[in-house]
Amino acid sequence: MEAKHRLPVGRLEExxxxxxxxxxxxxxxxxxxxxxxxxxxxxxxxxxxxxDIPTFIRKIAADSVKGAARTILTANLLGESCGQVxxxxxxxxxxxxxxxxxxxxxxxxxxxxxxxxxxLKRDPALFTRKAPTGKKIALVGAGPASIAAAGYxxxxxxxxxxxxxxxxxxxxxxxxxxxxxxKGHAALVEIEWVLSxxxxxxxxxxxxxxxxxxxxxVSSADLLREYDAVFLGLGLGPDSNLGIPxxxxxxxxxxxxxxxxxxxxxxxQLEGVSRAIVVGGGNTALDALHELSLLGVATSMVYRRTEAxxxxxxxxxxxxxxxxxxxxxxRVPVSVVRDGDRVIALRVxxxxxxxxxxxxxxxxxxDLIVVAIGQSRATQIALAFDGVVVDPKGRVVVDAATHRxxxxxxxxxxxxxxxxxxxxxxxxxxxIAVRAMHAQMMGA
Amino acid sequence: xADLSIDFAGIxxxxxxxxxxxxxxxxxxxxxxxxxxxxxxxxWKTLGNxxxxxSSRFGGVDYGNTKLMGLNNIELITDRPLEVNLRExxxxxxxxxxxxxxxxxxxxxxxxxxEIIMKAEDAGADGxxxxxxxxxxxxxxxxxxxxxxxxxxxxxxxxxxxxxxxxPVIIKLTPNIGDITEPGEAVLRSGAHAIxxxxxxxxxxxxxxxxxxxxxxxxxxxxxxxYCGPAVKPIALHLLSQLSRHPQIRKLPISGIGGISNWxxxxxxIALGSxxxxxxxxxxxxxxxxxEDMLEGLSDYLDSQGMKxxxxxxxxxxxxxxxxxxxxxxxxxxxxxxVDKCIxxxxxxxxxxxxxxxxxxLPGKTEAESRAAGHIHMPKLIPDRAVIxxxxxEGARVPYVDEDECIGCNLCALVCPVxxxxxxxxxxxxxxxxxxxxxxxxxxxxxxxxxxxxxxxRAAT
Numbered sequence: 030m031e032a033k034h035r036l037p038v039g040r041l042e043e044x045x046x047x048x049x050x051x052x053x054x055x056x057x058x059x060x061x062x063x064x065x066x067x068x069x070x071x072x073x074x075x076x077x078x079x080x081d082i083p084t085f086i087r088k089i090a091a092d093s094v095k096g097a098a099r100t101i102l103t104a105n106l107l108g109e110s111c112g113q114v115x116x117x118x119x120x121x122x123x124x125x126x127x128x129x130x131x132x133x134x135x136x137x138x139x140x141x142x143x144x145x146x147x148x149l150k151r152d153p154a155l156f157t158r159k160a161p162t163g164k165k166i167a168l169v170g171a172g173p174a175s176i177a178a179a180g181y182x183x184x185x186x187x188x189x190x191x192x193x194x195x196x197x198x199x200x201x202x203x204x205x206x207x208x209x210x211x212k213g214h215a216a217l218v219e220i221e222w223v224l225s226x227x228x229x230x231x232x233x234x235x236x237x238x239x240x241x242x243x244x245x246x247v248s249s250a251d252l253l254r255e256y257d258a259v260f261l262g263l264g265l266g267p268d269s270n271l272g273i274p275x276x277x278x279x280x281x282x283x284x285x286x287x288x289x290x291x292x293x294x295x296x297x298q299l300e301g302v303s304r305a306i307v308v309g310g311g312n313t314a315l316d317a318l319h320e321l322s323l324l325g326v327a328t329s330m331v332y333r334r335t336e337a338x339x340x341x342x343x344x345x346x347x348x349x350x351x352x353x354x355x356x357x358x359x360r361v362p363v364s365v366v367r368d369g370d371r372v373i374a375l376r377v378x379x380x381x382x383x384x385x386x387x388x389x390x391x392x393x394x395x396d397l398i399v400v401a402i403g404q405s406r407a408t409q410i411a412l413a414f415d416g417v418v419v420d421p422k423g424r425v426v427v428d429a430a431t432h433r434x435x436x437x438x439x440x441x442x443x444x445x446x447x448x449x450x451x452x453x454x455x456x457x458x459x460x461i462a463v464r465a466m467h468a469q470m471m472g473a
Numbered sequence: 474x475a476d477l478s479i480d481f482a483g484i485x486x487x488x489x490x491x492x493x494x495x496x497x498x499x500x501x502x503x504x505x506x507x508x509x510x511x512x513x514x515x516x517w518k519t520l521g522n523x524x525x526x527x528s529s530r531f532g533g534v535d536y537g538n539t540k541l542m543g544l545n546n547i548e549l550i551t552d553r554p555l556e557v558n559l560r561e562x563x564x565x566x567x568x569x570x571x572x573x574x575x576x577x578x579x580x581x582x583x584x585x586x587x588e589i590i591m592k593a594e595d596a597g598a599d600g601x602x603x604x605x606x607x608x609x610x611x612x613x614x615x616x617x618x619x620x621x622x623x624x625x626x627x628x629x630x631x632x633x634x635x636x637x638x639x640x641p642v643i644i645k646l647t648p649n650i651g652d653i654t655e656p657g658e659a660v661l662r663s664g665a666h667a668i669x670x671x672x673x674x675x676x677x678x679x680x681x682x683x684x685x686x687x688x689x690x691x692x693x694x695x696x697x698x699x700y701c702g703p704a705v706k707p708i709a710l711h712l713l714s715q716l717s718r719h720p721q722i723r724k725l726p727i728s729g730i731g732g733i734s735n736w737x738x739x740x741x742x743i744a745l746g747s748x749x750x751x752x753x754x755x756x757x758x759x760x761x762x763x764x765e766d767m768l769e770g771l772s773d774y775l776d777s778q779g780m781k782x783x784x785x786x787x788x789x790x791x792x793x794x795x796x797x798x799x800x801x802x803x804x805x806x807x808x809x810x811x812v813d814k815c816i817x818x819x820x821x822x823x824x825x826x827x828x829x830x831x832x833x834x835l836p837g838k839t840e841a842e843s844r845a846a847g848h849i850h851m852p853k854l855i856p857d858r859a860v861i862x863x864x865x866x867e868g869a870r871v872p873y874v875d876e877d878e879c880i881g882c883n884l885c886a887l888v889c890p891v892x893x894x895x896x897x898x899x900x901x902x903x904x905x906x907x908x909x910x911x912x913x914x915x916x917x918x919x920x921x922x923x924x925x926x927x928x929x930x931r932a933a934t
Contacts, residue, residue, distance in 0.1 A: 055814060055892040066759055084765065091735035093770040 030153055030225065032217035034197055034233070037295035045208035045323060048348075049113070052143040061089035064135050065126065072121035072137060077457035078105035082121055086140055098148035099155055101141055106180040107173055109149065109219050110202055111453045112142030113211040116312075118344040120453070149222055158227055159186035164470045167192065167256040169237050169410065172200025173452045174443025175262030176223055178459035183228035185467050190256070191229065192247060194236045197293065200264050201444075202452055204289040207316045209323065213292050239413035249413040258438050258466045259414065261425060262455070263445035266405035271308060275365030276400075280372030284309065284317040284401035291320060302326055302396045306375045308362055309401030310339040317399045319349035328354050329393065331375065333361045333383040357393065361385045366392055407445055414439050424448050431465035432458055440466055475775035476782035477768065479513075481748045482641040482666040482726045484600050486573045488513035489743065489783055490767050493730050493751035494577035494602060494645075497761070499551065501561030505568060510761035511768050514573030516669075516751060517562060519550035519604045520589060521579040521616075526552050532678030532689040534704065543704035544754045545678035547689065547696055549610045550579055555589075559596040566597035575643065579604040579616050583633050590637045600640045603631060603665075605656075606647040606672020608699045618672065621647035624659035631663030641666040643728065646712075648705075649675050653712045657722040668716060669728035669751065671709045673699025702754035706732030710745055714794045717746025723788075734763070736770025743783065744790040798913070803904035806881035806897040808833070808874045814894035817860040817869020821885035821895060832878035833885060836870040850878050862891075876900070 036042075052060070064086040072082040081100050088097035101108035117123065117138040125134035148155070164187045168175040171193035179189035197203055203216040224231060235247055242248040252259050268283025270276060284307065290297045303326060307317045310332040321328040330349075332339060335358050339346070346356065359380050366374040375398050379389035406423025416436030418426045425441045427434050432442050442458030444450065477488040491514035492498045492507055504515045526548055534543035551558060565574055576593035578601055580586055590601060605627055607617030620626050627644070634642045644660045646653065648671040660668055675697050679688040687695040709731025716722045729747030733739050734755035742750045755763055771783065780786055810821065825833035831848050836857040843851060852875040860869040874885075886895040912918040920927040 053814070055894065058892050059890075068760065084762070087759075087763075088766050088770070091766050091770060092737055093735075093766055093773065095773050096766060096769040099769070 030149065030218055030221050032214065032221045034217050034220075036197065036203075036213045036217070036293050039295040040213075040293060041291040041297050041299070041324065042208040042212055042293075045212075045320075047211075048209045049139055049142075051146055052139050054147075057089055057094075057140060057143045060136050060140055061086050064090070067126055071124035071126060072135075075120045075124040076104075077120075077451070077453045078111075078460065080104040080108065080121075080141070082137055082141075085144060086135065086137070089140060089144055094144050095148045095152055095155075097140075097144035101145055102155060105453065105456050106177050106223060107202070107219060107452060107456050108141055109145040109222075110173075110206075110211060110216055111456070112138045112140075112145060113215070114202070114206050115451060115453050116342055116344070119342055120451075153222055153225055156184055156226060158184055161188075161228075162186040162471065164188065164257040165190065165255075166258045166260060166466065167252040168260040168262060169252070170194075170200065170262040170264055170443075170445075171198035171220075171231060171233070172262050172264045172443060172455065173202045174264075174455035174459045175200075175260060176202075176220055177456040178260050178262065178442065178463050179229045180223040180226055181460060181463040182466070183226045185463070187228065187257075187467070187470070189229045191231045192235045192237055192252075193231065193233045196233050198231055198233055200262075201285075204292050205285060205313075206292075207288075207320060208292060209319075237410055237413065239409075249410075253414065253436075253438060257470050258440065259436075260459075260462060260466070261411060261414070261417070261434070261439060261441035261445060262443045262459070263407040263410055263425070263441070265444045265449055266407045268400055269403045269405055271362055271400055271402065273362055273364050275367055275372075278367070278372075279370060280367070280396065281365055281398045281400065284313045284399050285404060287317060287399055288313075288320065299324060299326065299397070304328070304395045305397040305399060306331055306393055306395040307399040307401055308332075308375070309403075310334065310341055311401065311403070312341045312345060314399075314401035315341040315345040315349055317401050318354040319345070319352060321397075321399070322349060322352045322354040326397070329357050330354065331357045331360045331362065331377060331393065333359070333380050335359060360393075363390055365398060372396060372398060404449065411441070411445065417441075422448060430461070432462035433465060437469075475772050475780060477513075477772060477775075479748055479783055481728065482600070482643070484514075484573055484575075484641055486513045486749065487571060488768060489747075489749040489771075490514075490739065490764055491516060491573065491575070491728065491749050491751045492756060492761075493753040494519050494575075494604065495753040495757070496548070497753060497756045499553070501565045504561075504565050504574070507756075507761045507764075508565075508569045508572045511764040512572075512761065514575065514599075514749070516575040516577050516602050517551075517558065517598075519577040519579045519607070520555060520558055520593065521550045522581075522585075523552050523554060524549045524610075527691045529689045529691065532698065534678060534702075541702055541754065541758050543676075543678070543700055544702040544757065545676045545689070545698040545700045546673070547609050547691075547698040550604070550607070555592070559592055562593070562596040562598060566599075573599045575600045575602050577602045577604050577645070578634075579607070579611060581614075581616060586630065586633050587637045590634060594638065594640055598640060600643055600667075601634060601638055602643040602645050602669055603634055604645050604672070605630075606645045606670070608647055608649050608673055608675045609697055618647035618649050618675075621645075621656055621672070622650055624655045627656055628659040628663045631660060631665045635664045635666075643667040643669050645672055645730075646670040647672045648708060648712055648731075653715045654719055654722065657716045657719060661721055661725065665725075667726045667728065668722070669730060670716070671705070671712050671731045673701045674705055674708065676700035701732065703732045703734055703738075706738060710741065713742065713747060714745045714791065717788055717791050718794055723791075736767045736774065739767055740771055740774055740786065741790075743786045744788070745794070746788045746791050748784075748787055796910075798910040799908050801906045801908060802912075803902050803906050805900045805902045807876045807879040807900050808881070808885050809896050809898045810871055810874060810885075811894045811896070812858055812871050813861050814891050815860050815869075815871045816862050816891055816894075817871070818890060819872060820888045820890065822872045824884050824888045829882050829884045830878060830880050832875045832880070834873045834875060836873060850875065852877065 085097040085100040122134040199216040305328045360377040374392040378385035417434045440462040443455035494516040530548040532545040536542040576598035605621035611617035612619040642665040726748040728749045729742035730751040858871040889895040920930040
């Protein structure tokens with residue numbers, strides 16, 4: 030399947046090779062035959078979208094790859110990208126019964142990637158839409174939550190219209206995934222497949238605003254009036270700042286912004302950057318550490334607490350270290366040291382329990398400082414819809430059972446609700462919202 | 474979506490997948506759960522005069538890491554009271570009227586047959602399967618395979634059943650016989666409506682070498698059991714085909730049984746003449762849930778072949794099953810090893826050297842080394858190709874097939890652990906197709922004058 034939206038050539042992303050390339054049929058068969066086909070399987074329980082993993086793997090082993098893809102995509106329409114980007118080490122594969130038995134867990138992500146990719150290459154028309162319902166839903170943002178929700182809504186016979194501010198759809202799945210896991214193009218092809226279900230319109234370059242809509246804009250009030258329901262898949266806002274002296278100016282960049290540029294900007298070269306520091310302790314920080322290391326930049330990650338307290342995954346840190354990344358724990362940034370305009374170091378203080386200890390400052394030399402301490406919230410768009418409320422952390426408040434917001438017509442899911450989790454969580458939340466929207470619109 | 478529904482001797486069923494008469498069909502509760510999972514029919518655990526079963530009952534054959542390649546059992550027919558089974562048949566048919574329940578039956582006297590057939594049909598059974606196949610325990614009492622082994626006895630009892638029955642009578646045959654067409658013809662003569670096969674194969678599954686008792690052990694002794702599971706599939710396919718290509722027996726619908734574990738196995742049985750298939754061991758191993766793959770896989774397969782219904786598949790491969798004497802002697806294939814799939818294990822090399830025709834060579838050897846290793850014929854050039862598969866061992870070389878010497882036996886492809894790495898490619902011989910029977914017809918199959926004359930004639934050509 031060809032993607033309509035394309036990324037420019039000459040991106041830094043293109044330099045990365047996939048760490049887990051698509052299985053050959055022989056590899057997939059060998060791995061599938063290792064699976065025990067457990068009952069009441071722990072891998073299913075560990076999957077936020079409850080994919081029937083043993084069944085799809087048995088189908089691969091029984092030479093029914095198409096059946097395997099059907100099992101996967103029924104539970105998770107974005108199963109192709111989830112097979113590549115899911116942290117299976119802490120989800121399905123992490124709970125495989127083989128772990129406790131001292132054996133290598135089943136490579137569930139790779140089998141899933143194989144089954145879906147091989148099937149959609151040959152046989153994309155896996156699902157048939159139900160008869161048209163005449164209901165129309167607006168989805169705000171074209172990230173994984175909205176794409177999955179639009180797909181499930183379309184299958185139920187509804188019409189879905191997605192509004193995306195950027196020119197390129199897919200949100201973090203296109204612009205934020207570590208390129209050694211999945212390249213932006215793969216996410217765009219997956220979106221094209223979801224659109225091929227039918228009944229979904231994608232409008233890029235359109236911003237949703239409160240009040241009067243100008244060119245390239247649409248107002249929240251119009252959406253509420255013209256559609257039977259609205260789904261907010263807003264994602265998160267820009268990277269948060271450190272708030273320290275010297276931060277403003279070239280040489281200091283937000284991690285999400287940097288990764289987006291690596292993945293989509295044709296001219297980014299990182300010239301003159303031989304040493305970099307990533308500030309943070311989460312998975313975005315680890316991605317930045319790992320990606321810069323693979324690009325040949327000597328990169329350290331500075332974290333204010335201990336390694337054991339990091340929120341980033343242990344396996345991601347281990348993988349980044351294998352590629353040359355290092356961790357400096359118990360340090361807090363104090364200021365950015367510049368020579369003229371040029372960044373030359375990050376001044377840090379030693380810390381205990383995340384708090385700086387006075388008089389312990391030292392300079393860590395760096396040409397580039399990457400800030401990965403979280404993202405702001407997209408609260409403004411959320412609040413443009415009457416009745417929608419956000420919690421003190423800026424997350425859209427929903428009812429857990431239905432993912433309905435304070436406005437009875439407005440549902441929400443993904444990072445803007447959960448504060449920033451995996452693609453698979455966005456899909457799981459989209460499924461809950463679609464079930465509830467469908468019931469509400471059809472008067473069930 | 475292909476139509477999976479079938480008509481088996483007048484029995485209409487939503488799909489061809491039936492549970493065989495065995496522990497998975499012991500109770501109504503089990504069968505209703507199976508129907509919920511997607512099974513189209515079930516052959517009830519054999520009814521008769523209830524017996525007593527022993528403990529333990531099953532023995533398994535593992536092969537490497539594969540569990541239960543074969544399963545052996547010494548369990549007899551149902552040990553539950555007849556009226557309980559009949560009550561449950563009635564309940565299942567009441568709650569699942571569109572699903573098929575076949576009563577498997579095994580009794581001794583004519584009067585008993587009359588009585589049990591009446592009762593089973595009265596309870597709502599859609600058909601009857603006469604168990605003439607059980608090869609352990611019951612046959613010692615003159616039932617089961619003792620009947621299946623005696624075509625005349627089989628025919629007589631089958632005639633009783635046809636006389637008493639209002640529903641179709643299916644005769645279940647034993648594989649423990651020299652020529653399956655003999656009981657097959659007996660079924661035909663009896664007027665019974667269908668055949669199912671195979672029942673289990675007489676077996677002893679192993680020996681406990683500490684206690685010096687065969688397995689499965691019952692105290693200090695054991696007995697022969699019936700063997701089933703994936704290992705028996707080739708035997709079942711052969712016996713099935715013997716019947717489905719028989720000019721008269723082929724008119725009877727056949728329910729194929731024996732090692733069916735997935736959709737592909739089922740499709741193979743159907744292609745060789747089964748209208749329905751029955752499954753036991755795979756369900757005993759993994760549960761009723763395996764039917765999901767069978768239904769979906771068969772449907773996808775039929776779609777991919779442009780077949781609109783499963784009935785289009787029935788018997789499709791039967792015409793291609795022929796006598797050896799009718800095979801084309803001019804047809805030739807040779808092995809082709811894929812450079813980008815080979816992992817350098819050299820299993821094909823050793824199989825060819827010791828088990829076949831010494832036509833696979835390892836690169837990088839001198840002619841003297843090759844001759845010392847056992848090669849007789851040396852190709853002009855042995856290309857030295859490095860294995861390029863990512864999975865390959867460091868420094869591994871791709872074995873080389875000497876096509877002039879390769880006789881196309883398949884062995885290397887069979888031992889290769891990598892799917893699709895060794896393929897057998899057709900090599901046009903330019904010869905006119907000719908079978909052994911053609912030669913017999915032309916009189917060129919033998920050279921008059923004895924063995925030496927034949928050798929001399931061969932050497933001259």
